[in-house]
Amino acid sequence: MTRSARVQTPAKRLAGLGTTIFTEMTALAVRTGSINLGQGFPDTDGPPAVIEAAVAALRGGENQYAPLPGVPALREAVLAHQRDWYGLEPEDVLVTFGATEAIAAALLGLCDPGNEVVVLEPYYDSYAACISFAGATRRPVTLRPPGFEVSAEDVHDAIGPRARLLLLNSPHNPTGRVLTRGELELLAAACLEHDLICVTDEVYEHLVYDGEHIPMATLPGMAERTLTISSVGKSFSFTGWKIGWCSGPASLVAATRMVKQYLTFAGGTPLQHAAAAALHLPRDEITALAGDLRAKRDQLCAGLQDAGLHPYVPAGTYFVNADVGMDAAEFCRDLPERCGVVAIPTGVFYDDKAAAATLVRFAFCKRREVIAEAAERLASLG
Numbered sequence: 001m002t003r004s005a006r007v008q009t010p011a012k013r014l015a016g017l018g019t020t021i022f023t024e025m026t027a028l029a030v031r032t033g034s035i036n037l038g039q040g041f042p043d044t045d046g047p048p049a050v051i052e053a054a055v056a057a058l059r060g061g062e063n064q065y066a067p068l069p070g071v072p073a074l075r076e077a078v079l080a081h082q083r084d085w086y087g088l089e090p091e092d093v094l095v096t097f098g099a100t101e102a103i104a105a106a107l108l109g110l111c112d113p114g115n116e117v118v119v120l121e122p123y124y125d126s127y128a129a130c131i132s133f134a135g136a137t138r139r140p141v142t143l144r145p146p147g148f149e150v151s152a153e154d155v156h157d158a159i160g161p162r163a164r165l166l167l168l169n170s171p172h173n174p175t176g177r178v179l180t181r182g183e184l185e186l187l188a189a190a191c192l193e194h195d196l197i198c199v200t201d202e203v204y205e206h207l208v209y210d211g212e213h214i215p216m217a218t219l220p221g222m223a224e225r226t227l228t229i230s231s232v233g234k235s236f237s238f239t240g241w242k243i244g245w246c247s248g249p250a251s252l253v254a255a256t257r258m259v260k261q262y263l264t265f266a267g268g269t270p271l272q273h274a275a276a277a278a279l280h281l282p283r284d285e286i287t288a289l290a291g292d293l294r295a296k297r298d299q300l301c302a303g304l305q306d307a308g309l310h311p312y313v314p315a316g317t318y319f320v321n322a323d324v325g326m327d328a329a330e331f332c333r334d335l336p337e338r339c340g341v342v343a344i345p346t347g348v349f350y351d352d353k354a355a356a357a358t359l360v361r362f363a364f365c366k367r368r369e370v371i372a373e374a375a376e377r378l379a380s381l382g
């Protein structure tokens with residue numbers, strides 16, 4: 001083997017994790033002029049007041065390195081948000097380059113090689129990569145259609161003697177599930193029994209259409225062992241800003257900060273100020289964003305239903321999964337040519353591919369007219 005072939009090996013391992021699908025599908029959408037319902041980002045901006053706060057920060061000289069923990073205005077806004085929305089009093093806060101960096105830094109800071117990370121599958125694509133960077137192993141708890149519920153038996157089976165951490169995500173991408181209190185209690189009991197740290201990714205916390213988002217840290221005994229991650233991207237429609245944060249016990253935040261220091265140190269100073277403005281928006285403006293997305297969810301679900309596909313109506317997030325009644329990868333490969341729509345086979349987010357053999361994920365965080373056009377195109381399938 002040549003030296004260059006050897007050094008490519010870790011990159012090849014990551015390529016095997018399935019996330020190259022987004023690049024492929026985006027290229028396919030561009031080549032075929034398709035509507036891209038593959039990727040999870042809105043095609044409109046978030047609240048104008050937040051953009052104005054970014055402009056003011058840019059013009060107001062907030063253009064140098066932020067302190068490692070983040071600008072005080074955003075750290076205070078995160079503390080106030082956790083207290084006002086959930087009654088939580090985290091000991092410390094760290095601002096990160098999107099939730100993605102918080103996830104990476106937390107896993108690298110909290111896992112030793114050989115540890116096991118219990119994680120709900122299907123999962124957001126960075127999870128598997130970051131678990132692998134940490135030298136840890138993933139132990140999935142599989143959420144299966146139609147209900148995508150967490151089963152006590154699966155949780156029990158996933159936790160072995162080397163388990164160190166539960167990596168949780170609710171509201172959940174890609175299923176759109178919002179975990180119930182009962183499911184969270186089940187997972188919390190497992191954390192307490194096996195002395196696991198919980199790292200919880202709550203980036204869709206304000207995008208709940210049915211039911212209620214319950215942060216894991218609010219469950220009895222969990223605040224002491226839970227690092228809560230969120231960001232401005234999804235809930236406020238600023239996915240390109242990549243301003244995230246984590247909060248929780250001082251020891252967990254410190255471990256994450258230690259790694260973050262050597263990943264990016266700090267970034268996005270003016271946007272950190274704007275993210276603080278987003279968190280200070282009045283409640284009704286924050287819930288209005290979810291109201292708009294609820295209507296889009298209903299519109300796309302109706303379109304999928306009319307097209308003869310079978311949507312599993314999501315309670316939160318940007319995504320709906322539909323059962324397409326055939327091999328999902330084949331369906332998605334042919335969909336742009338058949339009707340000019342791009343979507344993602346949900347199996348790319350699973351280790352257990354069989355659990356999602358006929359499932360396809362569609363994003364509904366698009367303008368109403370775009371969803372209407374996509375629905376019309378999908379209707380031509382039948």
Ligand SMILES: Cc1ncc(COP(=O)(O)O)c(C=O)c1O
Binds near residue numbers: 098100
């Ligand atoms: C579950 C989940 N976590 C985190 C992220 C990324 O968050 P950020 O853009 O803040 O890094 C995504 C984006 O798709 C996601 O779906």
